[in-house]
Amino acid sequence: MNVYKEKGVVGLKAVTPGETKLHSTAKKKRGFWATFKEQKVLYGMSIPFIIVVFIFSYMPVWGWLMAFQNYRPGKGILEQKWVGFDHFVALFSDEKFYQVMRNTLAMSFMGLIVGFTVPILFAVLLNEIRGSVFKRTVQTISYLPHFVSWVVVAGIVTKMLAVEGGAVNQLLMGLGFTDSPISFMSKGSWFWTIVTSAELWKTMGWNAIIYLAAITGIDQEQFEAAKVDGANRIRQIWHITLPSIAPTVAILLIMSIGHLISIGFEKQFLLGNPLVVDYSEVLDLYALNYGLGMGRFSFGTAIGMFNSLVSILLLLLANGAFKKFAKQSIM
Template sequence: MKKALKAPDTGALGNRGKKGLRYHIQKYGAYYVMLIPLFIFLIIFCYLPMGGTVMAFQDFRPVRGFFKSDWVGLENYADVFSDKMFWSRLKNTVIISVLKILFTAPAPIILALLLNEVRNRKFKRTVQTVVYMPRFISWVVVVSIIQSLLDVQGGPINTLLMNLGIIDEPILFMGSKKLFRTLLVATEVWKTVGWSSIIYLSALTNINPTYYEAAELDGAGRFQKMWYITLPLIKPTFMILLILSMGSILSAGFDQIYAMSNSAVLEVGDIIDTYVYRRGLAEMNFSYAAAVGLFKSVVSVVLVCGANWLARRTENESLF
C-alpha cells in the first residue's frame, strides 16, 4: 500500500535488511510500543474470534457452547451446498459485486482527475467536502431518503418525471426487479465516490511535477498529460484497490441491501450476507451461518491471491 501511494520515485521504506530487526527495535522502540495496542486489538477482535469457526463443523447450541455442542463434520456444508436458495443468493452476490466494482472503481479516478484540474481552490475544497459527506451518512438514513424521493405515490422523482411527460404512470422504484440492482449500484457510487477519490488525489499529488514540465516542453496538452503521465502513474494505486476489492466480492454490502430490499425484490437483491443473517440469526442456525462465513473467507482469499498473481503477471504490479 505504502509503496503504491509513494510510487514511483520514493525510496523503499528503509534498509532494514542490512541492519537487522533488533537494531530497528532499539532505534524505534517507542514506535513499536505504540503498535502494541493495535496488536492487542487485532488479537482480541480479529484472531481470537476465528476460533469460533469450529461452529461450522458442529451442531452449535449457544447454551452448550463450543465444548459441548455435537460435532457433525461436514454436514453443515452439505446443507449449504444442497440449498437451492444459497446458490441463487451466491449468484446475486457475485452479480451485484461485479456491477459495483465495475462502476465504483473508475468513478473516483474520474472525480479525482476532474478535481485535480480545478484551479479555483475554494471551489475545489467545497466540492471535495460535499462529495465526501455521503460517506458519513448511515445506510439506514440514505435508504429512507431514497425511499421518500422515489415514493410511488407523490414522491418528487415520480412527480417530476410525470410532469416532464417522460413517464405516464409512476414507477414503483423500490419494488422493481429491473431497477433494483441499478439503484444499489447508483447509491453505492454516490456514497463512496468522494471518499475513494481521496486516495487517488493523494496519489496525484505524489506525482513528480517535473514530468509535467518536461511534457509541456515537448508540447503536450492537458489531455495528453493526463493520458500519458497521470493515468500510468496512478495505475499501481488502482491495481491495489482493485485487488483489495476482490476480497469483498462475496460481500456486496450487507447494510445497504438489508435496508433497501423487500420481498418484491428479494429474488434479485438478496445476497449471501442477508440470507445468512436471516437463516443464522433469526432462525438460530449459527452453524449454518458459520459454515457460509468460512466458505466466503476461503473464496475471498483465493480471489485476492488470484487477482494479485494475475496483476503481477500481466501488469507487474501487486499487493504482495
C-alpha cells in the same frame, strides 16, 4: 566498481561478482536488526494494534468449530455434537444459496466496476479544476454523504423514487418520458441498479480522496516538461497522471476484489422489500435470516466460513495476478 584512494590517487577498482554477492547477502542479514534498532520505538507503538487485531480478527476463528457441530446454547463448544461437513452439504444443496450468490456477485461486480472507476475519473477531473475555492467546495460536498448512515440514505432513495410525489417520477413525467409513475421499488430488475447508484452517491467523494492525495504527490516538473513539449491536458492526464497513480489503483483494486462477496447487508436490507426479495437477498442477509434468525447457529457459521475462505482465495488470486503481470502486490 568500487572507488579507492591510494597515495592521493583516486580511481576505480573492479569488484568480482562473488564479492558483490557476499556484500549484498551480509547487508540483507544485517538489515532487519539494524532497522529494528533504529525504529524500535515505532515497533513498540505497533504492539497495541497487533494485540487488538489478534483479539478481534484471529481469536474469533476459534468459533469456526461450530460449523462442524450441531451447536446448542448452554453447552461448551467442545461438548457439542460433531456432524462433520453436514452443514456445508446442506448449504450447497439449497437452491436458495445459488440465488443468493447470483445476487451477491451481480451487485459486487456492478459496485466494483462503477464504484471503482468513477472515483478515479472524479479525482482526475477535480484535480484539473484551477479555482481552489470551487475545487474545495465540490470536494467537501462530494464526501459529505459518506458520513450519512445507510438508514438515512435508504430513506432518501425511497422518497426520491416513490410513486406518489417522488422527484424522479415527477421529473420523468415532466420531460414526457412516461405518462404514469413508475414503481421503481417494486421491480426486481431495477433493484441492483438502485443499490449500485445509492452506494456510488454515498462513497464516490470519500473514495476519491486517496486518489487526489496520490495525484498531489506527482512531481509538477513532469507537467511543466510536458507543456514545453506541446502536450495538452488530455495527454498530460493519459501519460503522467494515470501512470503515476497506477500503483495506488492496483493496490486498492486488489483489496476490492478480496471483498467481492463480503458486501454486507445493510443497503439490501433497508432498500429491499418482499416484492424484490429474489433480487435483494445477499450472502450475509442469507446467513442472518436462515442461520441466526432461525436458531441454526452452526449453519450460519458455515455460511460465514465459506464467505471468509472465498474472500481470502480471491485476495490471493488477485494479488498473484497483479504481482505477475503488473509487478504490484500488497503481500
